[in-house]
Amino acid sequence: MDRLAPFGADPFDKPPCRSCSSYLTEPYIKCAECGPTPVLLCLQCFTRGFEYKNHLSDHKYEIMTSDFPVLDPNWTAHEEVTLLEAVMDCGFGNWQDVANQMRTKSKEDCESHYMKHFINNPLFSSTLLSLKQMEQARTADTAIPFKPADDPPRPAFDSLLSRDMAGYMPARADFVEEFDNYAEWDLRDIDFVDDDSDILHALKIAVVDIYHSRLKERQRRKKIIRDHGLINLRKFQILERRYPKEVQDMYDSMRHFARILGPVEHSKFIESHALEFELRREIKKLQEYRRMGIQTFCSAKVFDRLSRSREEEKRKRSMLSEVLQYIQDGGACQRWLCKQAAIDSGLSPASSVISSSATGRRHAPPLNLTGLPGTDKLNDKEKELCQVVRLVPGAYLEYKAALVNECRRQGGLRLAQARSLIKIDVNKTRKIYDFLLKEGYISKA
Template identity: 80%
Template sequence: MDRLASFGNDPFDKPPCRGCSSYLVEPYIKCAECGPSPFLLCLQCFTRGYEYKKHQSDHKYEIMTSDFPVLEPGWTAQEEMALLEAVMDCGFGNWQDVAYQMRTKTKEECESHYMKNFINNPLFSSTLLSLRQLEGIRAADTAIPFKPTDDPPRPTFDSMLSRDMAGYMPARADFMEEFDNYAEWDLKDIDFVDDDSDILHALKIAVVDIYHSRLKERQRRKKIIRDHGLINLRKFQALERHYPKEVQDLYEAMRRFARVMGPLEHDKFIESHALEFELRREIRRLQEYRKAGIRSFCSAKVYERVKRAREDERRKRTMLSDVLQVIHDGRACRQWLHKQAAIDAGVSPVVTTFTSSGRRSAPPLNLTGLPGTEKLNEREKELCQVVRLVPGAYLEYKQALLNECQRQGGLRLAQARALIKIDVNKTRKIYDFLIKEGYINKA
């Protein structure tokens, strides 16, 4: 027996019974063999063995009902759909009217169930916009973080904020220097007199029209400043910082299109891309769970905890390898300790190692976790650490030099430098190493 959702709460929304033409009331019967249009019968016609055309009384059937719990006991699927329809009709937060429309639950039960299963549910906790934010966006006239009652900022003439706002003065709704600031100069000598010829009169009218177009452009630029929230730039920037880094980059790239879109349309455009980014990240997370064989969120929590522990262990192994590399050098060991102290204090460490001759030299490269490390032998690993070359790049350079040596029967250093476009000293060390190990031979 399959328990499927009903067509709706209103009995008149359901199709009639094919036997007696009465409106169906759950539970009712659906023929599993007749189709493609559903063949539905009430229980009375089904018990009488009603047959019609191709439908026979011995066909397989399904019992259609929504009287079963979905999210928690005490709430049937029919009541879940009725709750969602009531919230859509009455509005979020209007629980008294929602309970009145449902008729089977109280105001407190409707609010508690909706908040628990549709707002605070862990399945939906990672979505970008909550329902309250959506209602606020729908109710607001504009999407800018500035209200007419707010005191507008008054940046000084030479401040950084004034330069960021292109010299706009919100308290005066004007720019320090207007767009096309000398447009009025073309009008200062124009004087309409009665004895002007028709051509001269038309030219003067054209100059006035040009001046009007410049005034419209000034007003358009001021309107963009007001409509898109640039009146209070710091609030606008604080709002942007709530987005992930990728969405902030998108916001910066799409800022130029705000001049051809309204503020609501532009914000909805950015919000949709932010939601798409969030959904893609959630999909990648779920795909990672499925790839690891996880099929429940309880197992996912354990997986995340074990994953963090594994990453901590990897960092500890990396730190141990760093210590082993510098433990024999007192100066390098002290520098490493200063570096860790700076990291613990939340300061970006600036560590420079010095050789005995006083020249600066970078510490050996840590190969832990780098792709291609397992393909290297011990001598090649030592070379990559000293030269500070990632294993993947070294393998590519090695293969290119081997191919060129086999093609020409030998290889010179100048040919190797022309083939590998990196630092000449690194090329020399790689070339000498491959010659010493017998991988290639000199021409």
């Protein structure tokens, strides 16, 4: 005899009898040999020896009932399930409504039994905790959450950042559109019935197997994205710029093999090649020192300083050839002279101020920040900076986070390092760097 919980309080929720099609009431009979679709019979049809296709009256059978105690001798399994369903429908604490829905127990019986066996029972609580941990472990394999230390970006719908993240939704740890998004369409019209022929049944099984293989490919791609941190593409690109240009080219060519190696092994592979590149560059420099007859590091420093001054002198000698092309245009010649004067004074060429009457140019008006995403996260000084530099708030917040993190990691930040991290106009980079330095967000190395 097999004892199972009932299907529900509603008789129409129970399966029908295979013979008379009436809704089953406990106890009823289940054939133990027929499957995978079970053959269920009421007691009257079972006593008449009902047979159907492969089902014979002499098959082994099971008596399905829930009339047995589970937690309390005075409560059957049917009453336990009914109590849980009533608490779910009426809410915890509404014991009078729960008793009215059960009809077999009083208000006090329902409250005392529920508190004793489902609230204050340590065995039941530990079982719930283990089930919850198993559910969390299962969902952790399918979802793609950010690490707890990260701040997952929440871009506006159809924005540039949202397109870069491929429609990733941080709140749901999933994508708007899955890979092979219409894989489920092949299963919408499939229904397994007993009248199917063997060929048709095998064909339906093959379609389900194909669908499972497509789901495995979808989960494989999600795992690669999660393990390698490819959700936030811009952050990934900022970390990529740490390497020299040659290592970045090699990194791009080896990105296709990241799916084969794990994230740690792939990072070690890239770091080893970056170290090899640095060693080769240092070896080449040492070989150059040896050719020049230099044998000490002090002499090497003097040689490097003299080499830089020699290159500067060489560039200055070529100024005459540069100015010849501007001789015919007075305005262009004046702009070139102002640029050279700014270089000689130690300023950036783009920071030299030229009057509009001499250049004929008009300064761009300040950027209007009304309605732009991220404006509410800026203070007044940062809004003024974004208006003058004509930088959208979202991009400014990303650049600020990158510079602050790099400064915290290295204990200081130079302008050259900031320009290597932020690939925008050097004039805008200098203004952002000076602003963050003045406000105390970063410090000089």
